Amino acid sequence: MNYMPSGTEFPSGKEFVVEDPKAQTFFVNREVFVSEDVFEREKRAIFDRSWIYVGHASELKSPGDFKTRPVAGRPIIFCRDREGTVRALINSCRHRGALVCREREGNARQFYCMYHGWTYHPDGRLKSVPGDDAYGGSFKKDEMGLVPVPRLEQYRDFFFANFDRDAIDLAAYLGNAKDYIDLVIDQSPSGKMQIISGTQEYDIRANWKLLVENSVDDYHLISTHSTWLNYMRNSGVNITPPKGELLPTRGFGRDLGNGHLTTDNPNYRGRPVARWISVYGEDAKADIDALRNELVQRLGSARAARVADTNRNLAIFPNLVINDGSSVTVRHFYPVAPDRMHVTAWALGPVEETEAQRARRLHAFLTFYGPGGFATPDDVAALEAAQLGFAAWREVPWSDLSRGMGNAADEQLATDEGHLRVFWRKWRELMEART
Amino acid sequence: MNEILASTVSRAEVEDLFYHEADLLDSWKLDEWLKLLTDDATYYVPPNDKPDADARYTLFTIADDIVRLRERVIRLKDPNCHAEFPLSRTRRVIGNVRITGVDGEIISVAANFIIHRYRYNDLLRVFVGHYRYKLKRQGGRLKIAERRAILDAEELGLLGSVSFIL
Numbered sequence: 039m040n041y042m043p044s045g046t047e048f049p050s051g052k053e054f055v056v057e058d059p060k061a062q063t064f065f066v067n068r069e070v071f072v073s074e075d076v077f078e079r080e081k082r083a084i085f086d087r088s089w090i091y092v093g094h095a096s097e098l099k100s101p102g103d104f105k106t107r108p109v110a111g112r113p114i115i116f117c118r119d120r121e122g123t124v125r126a127l128i129n130s131c132r133h134r135g136a137l138v139c140r141e142r143e144g145n146a147r148q149f150y151c152m153y154h155g156w157t158y159h160p161d162g163r164l165k166s167v168p169g170d171d172a173y174g175g176s177f178k179k180d181e182m183g184l185v186p187v188p189r190l191e192q193y194r195d196f197f198f199a200n201f202d203r204d205a206i207d208l209a210a211y212l213g214n215a216k217d218y219i220d221l222v223i224d225q226s227p228s229g230k231m232q233i234i235s236g237t238q239e240y241d242i243r244a245n246w247k248l249l250v251e252n253s254v255d256d257y258h259l260i261s262t263h264s265t266w267l268n269y270m271r272n273s274g275v276n277i278t279p280p281k282g283e284l285l286p287t288r289g290f291g292r293d294l295g296n297g298h299l300t301t302d303n304p305n306y307r308g309r310p311v312a313r314w315i316s317v318y319g320e321d322a323k324a325d326i327d328a329l330r331n332e333l334v335q336r337l338g339s340a341r342a343a344r345v346a347d348t349n350r351n352l353a354i355f356p357n358l359v360i361n362d363g364s365s366v367t368v369r370h371f372y373p374v375a376p377d378r379m380h381v382t383a384w385a386l387g388p389v390e391e392t393e394a395q396r397a398r399r400l401h402a403f404l405t406f407y408g409p410g411g412f413a414t415p416d417d418v419a420a421l422e423a424a425q426l427g428f429a430a431w432r433e434v435p436w437s438d439l440s441r442g443m444g445n446a447a448d449e450q451l452a453t454d455e456g457h458l459r460v461f462w463r464k465w466r467e468l469m470e471a472r473t
Numbered sequence: 474m475n476e477i478l479a480s481t482v483s484r485a486e487v488e489d490l491f492y493h494e495a496d497l498l499d500s501w502k503l504d505e506w507l508k509l510l511t512d513d514a515t516y517y518v519p520p521n522d523k524p525d526a527d528a529r530y531t532l533f534t535i536a537d538d539i540v541r542l543r544e545r546v547i548r549l550k551d552p553n554c555h556a557e558f559p560l561s562r563t564r565r566v567i568g569n570v571r572i573t574g575v576d577g578e579i580i581s582v583a584a585n586f587i588i589h590r591y592r593y594n595d596l597l598r599v600f601v602g603h604y605r606y607k608l609k610r611q612g613g614r615l616k617i618a619e620r621r622a623i624l625d626a627e628e629l630g631l632l633g634s635v636s637f638i639l
Contacts (some may be wrong), residue, residue, distance in 0.1 A: 142522060142627070236520040236532030239628035243596075262555065267550040272544060380630070397529040401536070410518055410535035411540040412548055415556035415634035423555075426594060 041044060041325040042436050055437075055466040056100075057459075062443035068431035071245035071424075073304065076469075077376040083468045085110040085354050087202045089211050091358040091370045092116050092126050092187075095195035096232035096389070099214050102145040102160050106137075107382070108245055108372065109199050114187065115139050115149065116197070119161035124192070126199050127162045127184040149184070164457075195231070215298040218352045220360045224345045225311040226388035227332060232411050233368065234400065238383040238411045242371075244421035246357060246379040250416050250461050253359040254301050254351045256285055256452035257441065262420050266412040269405070274316035277306065289349075291450045291457030297355030297464025305349050307364050307406075308373040310399040311388070316406070318398055325394065333462040353457075354391050355464055360386075365403035377425050383408060481575050482615065485566050487513075487582050487608070488570050490615050495565045498601040498638055503546045510617045511609055518620040518635055524623045534635050549637070556636035562591040563637060567604075579618065586622070588639065598632050600639060601625050 043056065054067040070076050091115045092109050102116035108128060113129040129137050131151040138149040138158060142184040143349060147389040148165055149158040162184035189200040191208035193216060198208050223231055242249065267277050277286050289303025308315030313331035314322060333342035361367045369383040385403050387396060406413045439462065442454025450456030498505040508511045518535040519526055528536035537545060537552040565588040572579040588600040622639035626632060
């Protein structure tokens with residue numbers, strides 16, 4: 039028997055994800071990256087049924103604050119109403135459909151539809167309709183408010199929407215991923231993190247699922263990011279992998295259930311909280327020591343070490359990634375076409391950071407992450423190169439995600455593909471479950 | 474004000490600097506380009522949604538001190554800088570050059586730019602915006618102490634990465 043299925047023949051019916059534990063192989067058919075049909079089915083089977091990240095409570099500081107953004111393909115107003123409740127309202131006038139808010143962000147006393155002048159309160163209730171005497175007796179203003187997303191729930195200030203009314207609760211959905219979110223939030227003495235001003239929004243001309251893989255795939259570090267590693271080395275950071283390892287440290291890939299996954303790596307590249315490296319400069323040493331002491335006092339030395347001395351790239355199914363490494367980035371992405379995704383990324387930091395600590399965090403962020411960083415542009419190049427290669431999906435139909443298939447579940451290295459397979463199994467489950 | 478400005482620097486001199494810099498960047502002569510900068514120069518690309526922000530409090534697209542800027546040049550010259558291998562072909566047109574102020578030894582200038590960027594296997598990507606520079610005279614020559622490239626696009630979107638020097 040050949041290692042890979044040949045041609046476009048599927049080993050058992052038309053399964054896009056083909057797994058053979060005995061042969062220790064795991065293949066994904068590349069049609070899933072190019073097909074319009076798969077893209078349309080994903081919208082219904084995955085994005086309309088999973089908890090999709092909307093935003094963070096810290097983005098809405100005062101009553102009336104709003105941000106507009108697409109969520110699962112819908113135009114959404116993420117806002118805080120006059121009573122302080124966070125809402126996610128569908129940004130479409132009940133009358134004839136126009137957006138009722140056309141600004142990126144701001145503070146609103148009301149949302150005003152410029153087409154015919156209908157106005158809505160920040161909690162969504164319909165406020166006024168010009169010439170409402172023209173409607174018949176069945177017209178009910180109190181039924182004609184902006185439509186909220188069917189479900190909106192939050193975990194520790196991260197708000198998610200679900201377009202499936204019958205979905206399980208967010209807390210149950212996140213499952214073990216909550217522990218890793220907690221680890222990120224433990225950086226803050228008050229347990230409060232905030233989205234820092236400034237948004238990185240860019241498109242990648244590649245299928246969205248490639249960024250899930252890329253965000254947690256440590257196998258690509260040496261080949262894709264050697265220029266970043268050189269920068270670290272030039273700055274005096276030890277980046278030499280121990281014998282037999284592909285990373286400077288031995289890290290793991292973890293299955294968190296429900297399609298969520300994470301890397302879990304000992305840190306070598308520094309963390310603003312609270313692990314000094316030479317890049318930060320001698321001046322920062324005492325300050326980082328103080329941050330470290332606070333962690334130890336508050337959390338005990340074991341938990342403090344977990345927070346400060348380990349990194350994680352956490353992928354919340356299907357399209358949210360929290361990278362807690364040389365800084366913290368919250369990044370989500372949605373498909374606009376089979377071969378194109380839109381990425382939005384923010385920096386996250388403890389609310390009580392001093393000016394110097396915040397500046398250090400942002401500086402560290404930009405060294406690796408983002409469209410002007412020393413690493414992300416090369417990830418984008420890699421994903422776009424893969425997408426170009428997929429043009430030959432009929433002739434070269436299978437991608438190989440078999441690394442580490444022989445290792446036990448708790449021995450999956452971050453340079454293996456066991457955690458990537460977690461995503462693909464969930465993807466397959468939802469695509470097959472669709473009725 | 475005009476008289477003071479005129480005695481310090483002329484627009485023609487600033488234009489010469491901009492055009493020379495544009496030529497060096499478009500022809501990827503990055504080591505020569507670094508020589509146009511002061512030893513403490515900074516390079517900023519603010520985020521598209523906060524074009525007037527301060528990099529100490531706001532997540533930028535690029536906020537390089539001179540150390541990272543020199544490292545950026547090392548990276549760009551490396552064939553393992555995949556986002557710029559093969560190198561982009563860029564062509565920048567700079568106009569509307571203005572001297573906007575003189576404060577001590579700092580000369581503030583502004584200009585508009587249009588940069589067309591072509592890559593093998595890629596779309597044409599057009600970067601439109603304006604520069605805000607702080608210049609200093611050192612050894613008789615104008616040097617760049619701070620360069621800020623502010624993009625007009627509402628978001629990077631299809632501009633993708635800012636992997637070359639704007």
